[in-house]
Amino acid sequence: MWRRRLGALLLRSPSSSTPSSSSSYQQHHHHLIPTPNEKPLALSLLRLFASQAGSDGGRPFIAFILGGPGSGKGTQCTRIASDFGFAHVSAGDLLRNEISSGTDKGELILEIIKEGRIVPSEITVELIRKAIESTTAKRVLIDGFPRCEENRIAFEKITGTEPDLVIFFDCPEDEMVKRLLGRNQGRVDDNIETIKKRLKVFESLNIPVVEYYSSRGKAHKINATGTEDEIFEAVRKLFSSLRL
Numbered sequence: 001m002w003r004r005r006l007g008a009l010l011l012r013s014p015s016s017s018t019p020s021s022s023s024s025y026q027q028h029h030h031h032l033i034p035t036p037n038e039k040p041l042a043l044s045l046l047r048l049f050a051s052q053a054g055s056d057g058g059r060p061f062i063a064f065i066l067g068g069p070g071s072g073k074g075t076q077c078t079r080i081a082s083d084f085g086f087a088h089v090s091a092g093d094l095l096r097n098e099i100s101s102g103t104d105k106g107e108l109i110l111e112i113i114k115e116g117r118i119v120p121s122e123i124t125v126e127l128i129r130k131a132i133e134s135t136t137a138k139r140v141l142i143d144g145f146p147r148c149e150e151n152r153i154a155f156e157k158i159t160g161t162e163p164d165l166v167i168f169f170d171c172p173e174d175e176m177v178k179r180l181l182g183r184n185q186g187r188v189d190d191n192i193e194t195i196k197k198r199l200k201v202f203e204s205l206n207i208p209v210v211e212y213y214s215s216r217g218k219a220h221k222i223n224a225t226g227t228e229d230e231i232f233e234a235v236r237k238l239f240s241s242l243r244l
C-alpha cells in the first residue's frame with residue numbers, strides 16, 4: 001500500500017505522467033520501488049529527523065545520488081546543491097582530479113575509467129571521506145557512488161556511516177546513450193564502446209546497490225526522462241518534503 005502513497009507523495013512529477021519513450025528499462029526496475037512491508041513514509045521521515053545528521057557537531061546529512069551513466073545525476077545535483085544548500089561531491093570528478101595530478105594512481109584510474117570498470121574501493125572511499133571531512137556544509141550529495149556492493153560496504157566500514165537518503169534516477173538505456181554521446185565534455189569514456197561497457201557494469205553491479213537501499217526503505221526512485229526542469233520538479237518535491 002505505502003508503495004502507492006510514496007509514489008503519490010514524493011515521486012510524481014509533471015514528467016512522470018507522460019509515457020516515456022522506452023519503458024522497458026523502467027519496467028525492468030519497477031521492483032526497485034520499496035515494497036509494502038517496508039517502513040511507512042512517516043516513519044522514514046521521523047528517522048531522518050531523529051538522526052544526528054546535519055546537527056551541530058555531528059556528521060553532515062548524506063544523500064547518495066545514483067543512476068545509470070547519462071541519467072542526469074550531475075545535472076540534478078548542481079540544482080539540488082544550489083536550491084537546498086548541499087555540497088556536491090562527485091565521485092567521478094574526484095577520480096578525474098586524481099588523473100590530472102599525473103601520479104601512478106592517476107594512471108591506474110585512467111585505465112579503469114577508459115574501460116568503464118570500477119576503481120578499487122579504497123581509492124574512491126578515501127577521496128570521498130576526505131571531501132566529506134573537509135566540507136563545512138551540513139548536507140552533502142555524493143554523486144555516482146557507491147558503484148557496487150563492494151564500494152558500499154567499504155564506505156560503511158571506513159567512514160562508519162550510512163547515507164540518510166538515496167536517490168535513484170531511472171532512465172531508459174537509449175536515452176542515456178543519446179545524452180552521453182551528446183555530452184561533449186571531451187571525456188575518455190563517452191564513446192560508444194565504453195558506454196556499452198558502462199551500461200553493463202551499471203546493470204550488474206550498481207542496480208544491486210539500489211536494491212539494497214530500497215529494501216531498507218532509503219531509496220527513492222525518480223523518473224529521469226523528460227526535461228531537466230520536469231525532473232527537478234520531482235526532485236524538488238522530494239527534498240522539500242524532508243524539511244531539511
Ligand SMILES: Nc1ncnc2c1ncn2[C@@H]1O[C@H](COP(=O)(O)OP(=O)(O)O)[C@@H](O)[C@H]1O
Pocket residue numbers: 067068069070071072073074075076179180182183184224225226227228229231
Ligand atoms: N533531462 C535531460 N534531458 C536531456 N539531456 C539532459 C537531461 N539531463 C541532463 N542532460 C544532459 O545529458 C548529459 C548527461 O548528464 P549528466 O548530468 O552529466 O549525467 P550523469 O552525471 O548521470 O552521467 C549532459 O550533457 C547533460 O547536459
Ligand SMILES: O=c1ccn([C@@H]2O[C@H](COP(=O)(O)OP(=O)(O)O)[C@@H](O)[C@H]2O)c(=O)[nH]1
Pocket residue numbers: 068069070073074091092093095112113114116117118119120124143144145146147151189198
Ligand atoms: O565511485 C565511482 C565513480 C566513478 N567511477 C569511475 O568513473 C567513471 C565515470 O564516473 P561518473 O560518475 O563521472 O560518470 P557518469 O555516470 O556521471 O557519467 C565510471 O564509469 C567509473 O569508471 C568509479 O570507478 N567509482
Ligand SMILES: [Mg+2]
Pocket residue numbers: 073074092144
Ligand atoms: Mg556525472
